Amino acid sequence: MKLDDVADDLEEILLTEDAIHERIAELSREIEKDYAGERLLLVGVLKGAVMVMADLARELKLPINMDWMAVSSYGSGTQSSGVVRILKDLDSDLTGRRVLIVEDIIDSGLTLSWLLANLQSRGAASVDILALLRKPDAAKVDVPVRYVGFDIPNKFVVGYGLDYAERYRNLRGVGVLAPHVYA
Ligand code: XMP
Numbered sequence: 364m365k366l367d368d369v370a371d372d373l374e375e376i377l378l379t380e381d382a383i384h385e386r387i388a389e390l391s392r393e394i395e396k397d398y399a400g401e402r403l404l405l406v407g408v409l410k411g412a413v414m415v416m417a418d419l420a421r422e423l424k425l426p427i428n429m430d431w432m433a434v435s436s437y438g439s440g441t442q443s444s445g446v447v448r449i450l451k452d453l454d455s456d457l458t459g460r461r462v463l464i465v466e467d468i469i470d471s472g473l474t475l476s477w478l479l480a481n482l483q484s485r486g487a488a489s490v491d492i493l494a495l496l497r498k499p500d501a502a503k504v505d506v507p508v509r510y511v512g513f514d515i516p517n518k519f520v521v522g523y524g525l526d527y528a529e530r531y532r533n534l535r536g537v538g539v540l541a542p543h544v545y546a
């Protein structure tokens with residue numbers, strides 16, 4: 364679905380499909396240099412990272428494996444608490460692997476900092492993070508994100524995997540949700 368198809372639900376268009384694809388291509392060239400000659404394990408965080416994982420994996424000229432994790436942040440309201448529960452664990456053994464966590468967005472950074480520590484404790488050769496989007500709050504927690512697609516304003520965004528109440532994940536671009544949708 365295109366951003367135009369839900370124009371009334373969006374306050375602003377942040378990223379078009381073309382802009383996202385262009386940036387993923389740029390990041391892929393960096394990743395190809397950084398992991399030349401190695402086999403990378405991409406770990407996607409369900410469900411938001413599905414789109415960025417699919418596009419990144421197909422853009423990369425590297426032998427890769429893909430695996431998936433689903434986690435949920437406990438806590439009341441919309442803020443993540445940093446207490447994370449694994450809903451679906453990896454199928455892969457991480458021993459000696461070069462791992463790249465693929466995330467849709469880093470907001471407070473609490474989820475990713477927990478995930479990073481968790482995967483690092485499994486004997487991987489390296490664990491790095493790619494986040495398509497980063498909000499300014501992320502700077503408050505020290506999460507080393509190696510690859511960032513876009514820094515965005517501190518607004519609730521949907522599309523390209525990101526949802527509001529499980530809607531809008533299938534938008535080809537990213538937009539700011541209009542307040543009337545959740546009011
Ligand atoms: P942290 O722990 O970094 O949480 O605060 C990141 C997770 O919060 C969700 N999130 C969003 N989801 N639009 C969304 O659809 C947003 O603007 C947004 N900001 C944060 C998301 O699940 C992410 O993995």
Ligand code: MG
Pocket residue numbers: 408409410411412467468
């Ligand atoms: Mg997510």
